[in-house]
Amino acid sequence: MQFPTFDDLLAAHERIRPHVHHTPVLTSTHFDRLTGARLFFKCENLQKIGAFKARGACNAVFGLSEEQAARGVLTHSSGNHGQALAYAAAKRGIPATIVMPETSAKPKLDAVRGYGGRVVTCAPGTKAREEAVATERARTGAEIVHPYADARVIAGQGTCARELIEEAGPLDAIVAPVGGGGLVAGICVAVAGMAPRTLVFAAEPANADDAFRSKRAGRLIEDDAPQTIADGLRASLKPITFHYVASAVEDVLTVTEDEIVAAMRLVWERMKIVIEPSSAVAVAVVMKNAHRFTGQKVGIIVTGGNVDLDRLPWMA
């Protein structure tokens, strides 16, 4: 198992800079009042493809040798990583094949195709997806870029934390949603390299709480096909990301589906940004655990904004 270093993260940042946005950091008097903390929202929903995953995918794709690149890239994804890999591959001019659950929201399927990716659908659940990837891999010889169990991807994702810390200054904590754990792992790499006093909290839906249970148990516990509105967080940790959750993450905090929807709506209403349910998980965690962050400077990674505008969760 190869862990990315802080130098890998710095190299990733240089590599991806021409291909991703330096996203803004927003503040909100309303949320500061609600929580008693000073919050800094790193807006990766305004990132290319609408999510931080553009970072990891670009780092993986642009780090390939010419020979590797020529065979294309391949992944499975519930959505944003698929779009990200399609985007990155198109930028480099190489083919991308994305294995997606057939239950994915239509805008996510369309978006992958819109970026030039080839979509292969499969049954929901981690196992079915991984089998489909193996089949495609055998057929094409494409480079697999796992959505999160990949040192290149982790180093790429961590660059958003570096930008956040550089812009907001020293933070007491960074709160980010955890699904497969690639983002949280990347944040841990950034924090270890540049802000070792900053605590990293992982935010998780109670309905998909494999990270919460794994950290408590001290061993990796996987879910298969958990049910949560936070569709970006249905994946389970893998050994490489569990390593960070177990050893570097301060705590895993969970919220209910209702808390996720309420936080999502409140961000739309007060901050005027479109965030997806997965992002709202981090906001909801800070609201629910405000007592832990009183008077602190807290960074929140707003991970993405890819939603189906015809099916908003507060609509009956």
Place this chain on the structure above:
Amino acid sequence: MQFPTFDDLLAAHERIRPHVHHTPVLTSTHFDRLTGARLFFKCENLQKIGAFKARGACNAVFGLSEEQAARGVLTHSSGNHGQALAYAAAKRGIPATIVMPETSAKPKLDAVRGYGGRVVTCAPGTKAREEAVATERARTGAEIVHPYADARVIAGQGTCARELIEEAGPLDAIVAPVGGGGLVAGICVAVAGMAPRTLVFAAEPANADDAFRSKRAGRLIEDDAPQTIADGLRASLKPITFHYVASAVEDVLTVTEDEIVAAMRLVWERMKIVIEPSSAVAVAVVMKNAHRFTGQKVGIIVTGGNVDLDRLPWMA
């Protein structure tokens, strides 16, 4: 009639800086491809109170003498200016009375009260509102801060164009929605002072096209209670703002209600920001008139993001 100078705008900028956000400028590959132009979206939806109107209101309120300020401020507004004046007054610790049409969206009424403003409702239409203001003025002696026919307000609104030009560099055009015309007037002041080659276009709903007809006719034509989804643009020009539309604005371009809704939805979906219909008018105008902007650098003022999330216009 007192016209603000570029020096007034610079003074306004210094005065309001502690009280308003320096909002980000976003770009979008998707909209650039759609239009063939290079677009720079000045995100005043991310401004305090969710709209650029925080700028003009703060300039008016913080420019008052102590004696004037003690009697409070008063205005009529279909929404955002009311919130802005309530916000600015609360910041200075003085009372604000806001006369609002009884048809205003509930979130707008609540928001004015949330900022500490006192709401007085009246029938829709310019005349009814102005009568209600006169009554309140006689009772309180408060300083009237008109939503747009006010040199202080115009100078304040223009500061967003200054920031846009400083960040995006020389622009071929700036497109902004026109209702009462305060923003467009302020942009004209900014452009005259710092970027005289930049053309200013006013974007207007065809259903509320008093600026379009006034410019064509060469004289001020007022609407009363026009019907458009762009609720921030139902006001008519006044002589001071007509002056800019007649003499400094390159053209007034109109769009249909359907075009407004389509542009609004597309911005939410692709740019992940919540914009109100009035803002979408400017985006729709650029999309509809893309041939006029081919290869150009075009700034768009995204004026605000105050919408009722339970009543989105693309929902049946």
